[in-house]
Amino acid sequence: MNDIFDIKPPVEFGIDPALFYYSLVAALIPVVLAVLFFVFRKRQKKRKAKNVVTLLPDEMAFKQLDKLAGLVNPDGKEFYFRLSSVLRGYIQGRFLIDALEMTSEELFPRVDELDFDKELKRGVKDFLRFSDPVKFADKIAESKKMQTDLMFVKDFVKQTTPVESCQP
Numbered sequence: 668m669n670d671i672f673d674i675k676p677p678v679e680f681g682i683d684p685a686l687f688y689y690s691l692v693a694a695l696i697p698v699v700l701a702v703l704f705f706v707f708r709k710r711q712k713k714r715k716a717k718n719v720v721t722l723l724p725d726e727m728a729f730k731q732l733d734k735l736a737g738l739v740n741p742d743g744k745e746f747y748f749r750l751s752s753v754l755r756g757y758i759q760g761r762f763l764i765d766a767l768e769m770t771s772e773e774l775f776p777r778v779d780e781l782d783f784d785k786e787l788k789r790g791v792k793d794f795l796r797f798s799d800p801v802k803f804a805d806k807i808a809e810s811k812k813m814q815t816d817l818m819f820v821k822d823f824v825k826q827t828t829p830v831e832s833c834q835p
Contacts, residue, residue, distance in 0.1 A: 724760030725828040728753055732821055743808030747798040747816075754794065754820050761827060771795040783827050790819055 722730070731753045738746070755766040755774075764777050778791050794816055800806040 724757050725824050727760070728757040728824045729821075731756075732817065732824070736817060740810075741813070743801050743813065744805070746813055747801045747808060750813075750816060750820055751795070751798050751802065754791070754823070757824055758791075771799055787823055787826060790823065794819060 735749055758764055758766040762781055766774055775792055778788050801808045
């Protein structure tokens with residue numbers, strides 16, 4: 668069978684294997700670098716999270732209230748945004764209600780369910796009813812009323828703080 672030959676020699680077609688491997692490596696390098704970058708950042712965030720000292724809800728509220736009390740002639744709108752945020756943050760941390768994300772109307776029934784004095788419940792509702800128009804409808808807030816509300820929030824935090832974590 669030596670007399671049978673191909674008509675044409677075999678034609679090479681396709682991709683050069685070396686070129687294929689080089690392009691594959693070039694495409695994988697940015698992916699590997701991106702993965703390493705995100706892993707490094709995740710570890711860095713975990714280290715920072717370990718170093719963060721967590722405060723109890725009442726401690727955080729008192730700290731923020733002291734800063735708020737130190738303001739000289741605060742703008743009513745800003746004052747009530749911050750004071751409302753302190754109260755809602757405390758309620759969220761202390762009673763495990765998502766108060767920061769709720770509207771006042773959504774928060775009222777949840778406050779009624781809580782186990783503390785009815786006068787405090789009424790005070791929280793009155794505070795929220797007064798602060799919303801100041802925050803959102805540009806109602807004017809008097810300095811005396813602002814100080815009264817600041818004292819109410821401080822008293823609320825003091826009265827609802829568990830005895831074992833009460834601030835002196």
